[in-house]
Amino acid sequence: xxxxxxxxxxxNKPGTLANLANVLAEANVDLKAMTVADTKDFGIARMxxxxxxxxxxxxxxxxxxxxxxxxxxxxxxxxxxxxxKVLSLLGDNGISIEYMYAIVTSxxxxxxxIVRVDDNEAAEKILLDNGVExxxx
Amino acid sequence: xxxxKYYQPDAETMPVEEIKKxxxxxxxxxxxxxxxxxxxxxxxxxxKGVKPEDIKGIEDIHKxxxxxxxxxxxxxxxxxxxxxxxxxxxxxxTSGTTGKRVIAxxxxxxxxxxxDCCARALVAAGVDKEDxxxxxxxxxxxxxxxxxxxGSHKVGSxxxxxxxxxxxxxxxxxNDLNVTCLCCTPSYAAYIAESxxxxxxxxxxxxxxxxxxxxxxxxxxxxRTIEKGLGIKAYDIYGLTEISGPGVSFECEAQTGxxxxxxxxxxxxxxxxxxxxxxxxxxxxxxxxCLDKEAFPLLRYRTRDICILVREQCSCGRTFIKxxxxxxxxxxxxxxxxxxxxxxxxxxxxxxxxxxxxxxIEVSREGTTDVFDIYVELLPEQFDDTVKSIAEKEKALKxxxxxxxxxxxxxxxxxxxxxxxxxxxxxxVIDKRKLVD
Numbered sequence: 001x002x003x004x005x006x007x008x009x010x011x012n013k014p015g016t017l018a019n020l021a022n023v024l025a026e027a028n029v030d031l032k033a034m035t036v037a038d039t040k041d042f043g044i045a046r047m048x049x050x051x052x053x054x055x056x057x058x059x060x061x062x063x064x065x066x067x068x069x070x071x072x073x074x075x076x077x078x079x080x081x082x083x084x085k086v087l088s089l090l091g092d093n094g095i096s097i098e099y100m101y102a103i104v105t106s107x108x109x110x111x112x113x114i115v116r117v118d119d120n121e122a123a124e125k126i127l128l129d130n131g132v133e134x135x136x137x
Numbered sequence: 138x139x140x141x142k143y144y145q146p147d148a149e150t151m152p153v154e155e156i157k158k159x160x161x162x163x164x165x166x167x168x169x170x171x172x173x174x175x176x177x178x179x180x181x182x183x184x185k186g187v188k189p190e191d192i193k194g195i196e197d198i199h200k201x202x203x204x205x206x207x208x209x210x211x212x213x214x215x216x217x218x219x220x221x222x223x224x225x226x227x228x229x230x231t232s233g234t235t236g237k238r239v240i241a242x243x244x245x246x247x248x249x250x251x252x253d254c255c256a257r258a259l260v261a262a263g264v265d266k267e268d269x270x271x272x273x274x275x276x277x278x279x280x281x282x283x284x285x286x287x288g289s290h291k292v293g294s295x296x297x298x299x300x301x302x303x304x305x306x307x308x309x310x311x312n313d314l315n316v317t318c319l320c321c322t323p324s325y326a327a328y329i330a331e332s333x334x335x336x337x338x339x340x341x342x343x344x345x346x347x348x349x350x351x352x353x354x355x356x357x358x359x360x361r362t363i364e365k366g367l368g369i370k371a372y373d374i375y376g377l378t379e380i381s382g383p384g385v386s387f388e389c390e391a392q393t394g395x396x397x398x399x400x401x402x403x404x405x406x407x408x409x410x411x412x413x414x415x416x417x418x419x420x421x422x423x424x425x426x427c428l429d430k431e432a433f434p435l436l437r438y439r440t441r442d443i444c445i446l447v448r449e450q451c452s453c454g455r456t457f458i459k460x461x462x463x464x465x466x467x468x469x470x471x472x473x474x475x476x477x478x479x480x481x482x483x484x485x486x487x488x489x490x491x492x493x494x495x496x497x498i499e500v501s502r503e504g505t506t507d508v509f510d511i512y513v514e515l516l517p518e519q520f521d522d523t524v525k526s527i528a529e530k531e532k533a534l535k536x537x538x539x540x541x542x543x544x545x546x547x548x549x550x551x552x553x554x555x556x557x558x559x560x561x562x563x564x565x566v567i568d569k570r571k572l573v574d
Binding site for chain 1: 549
């Protein structure tokens with residue numbers, strides 16, 4: 001069920017992100033979601049794309065340091081307290097979240113979320129057992 | 138046909154007593170020659186109260202004055218020339234990395250000695266007539282290219298006068314001509330190895346067997362990286378334009394130090410502060426005397442290189458004294474927060490911790506405090522998608538460098554290919570402090 005996420009190590013200077021987006025565009029890869037973590041020296045871009053394999057090849061041949069890993073994706077009802085409920089489930093069961101971001105969708109009832117946790121399988125099991133719908137991209 | 142073991146066996150395996158005798162004879166003549174033809178030397182010797190007749194053998198060499206880079210600057214461009222300019226056939230010049238350029242002059246005889254020395258280095262690296270030698274040191278004023286080029290001619294190898302740069306073409310020639318020996322700076326060799334890897338060419342598909350690398354300090358860890366990356370045995374070579382060029386000393390298959398061509402160059406190690414000659418096995422500043430060069434024969438030239446001399450029975454059969462790899466040129470030494478730092482120490486830590494050899498040290502100053510930054514390229518396999526994991530790597534590396542130097546740098550892991558690659562001498566250090574001038 002896990003969602004495949006592509007991450008790229010980037011130098012902290014103007015144009016790096018644009019270059020990244022260009023490489024993906026040229027490879028005809030569609031971006032579903034993207035988030036960038038930044039530090040003083042570098043950034044890490046994390047993305048969900050329609051064809052992870054193709055994107056990885058395109059980025060690697062463009063000399064980028066890219067990596068694919070599995071993350072956990074789920075849907076929450078688009079209402080007040082919807083996210084809080086799901087996150088509490090994870091927290092109460094000792095699952096630590098490294099980072100989280102949302103996916104843009106046309107789904108008007110549900111928000112689609114991605115979390116990066118240490119133990120993906122455990123997180124998915126907890127969510128499934130509690131009736132949370134998982135993403136399958 | 139069996140390969141030669143030595144290029145000039147009579148010299149290279151000469152008994153130590155005979156070497157001393159030869160050195161004594163040559164020194165006596167050289168001092169007379171220099172005193173008679175170089176007014177600057179005559180003045181230095183007169184000031185020290187030494188006459189040519191005081192030098193009766195090599196044991197009297199300590200009576201002679203030292204010369205250093207500043208003497209070369211003071212006498213630029215012709216001041217130390219010991220023959221008529223008409224008898225000179227070539228000049229070479231230093232890269233000028235540490236100040237004003239130095240011009241060295243060569244007669245035909247001097248070029249002959251120099252290329253013999255390089256030929257000895259090539260044969261010691263297993264090169265012979267059947268080999269193809271690609272010289273990827275810069276050609277021109279820099280001694281690297283011309284030195285190995287002429288040495289390779291003397292050996293009778295097919296010589297590819299490539300010069301540095303245009304890395305794609307370097308790889309093509311190595312592949313197409315089945316080049317067996319590569320001569321360049323160690324940082325360029327590492328870059329060539331990396332470029333082969335990128336093209337998906339594995340070390341066993343590369344025809345190279347040996348490499349002769351010098352002109353900049355490098356560590357044994359870097360040697361292993363290059364050897365693995367190119368599938369070769371990597372030999373060190375040492376030299377300096379002031380003394381002749383590469384080949385003043387060279388490594389043999391034992392890889393435990395470089396044999397100094399003692400029939401042409403006499404080496405001493407001194408205390409850099411007092412000038413006192415130190416016994417073999419003690420680290421100090423390396424000093425060279427040219428025993429039989431004609432045009433530009435420096436006597437007791439202080440190299441600023443810190444190293445150890447060892448005379449031991451070598452498995453290769455050569456009797457020449459060995460100099461251990463210089464731990465740094467004293468010009469390269471940085472003083473950061475009051476601590477002596479050699480870039481080679483940092484390189485040792487990086488390679489031991491499995492980082493790439495692509496790094497840069499930057500020193501700047503905020504107020505009166507030194508700021509010490511090290512930039513290291515992250516290898517693709519070391520990348521993980523969390524900021525935390527990279528911060529942990531930086532912290533670990535910081536700790537390892539602190540353990541080596543006693544001071545803590547700021548460590549920055551940067552994306553691959555962001556540190557400029559060198560095609561000649563690698564720029565390892567950027568010192569932004571304006572401490573002088």
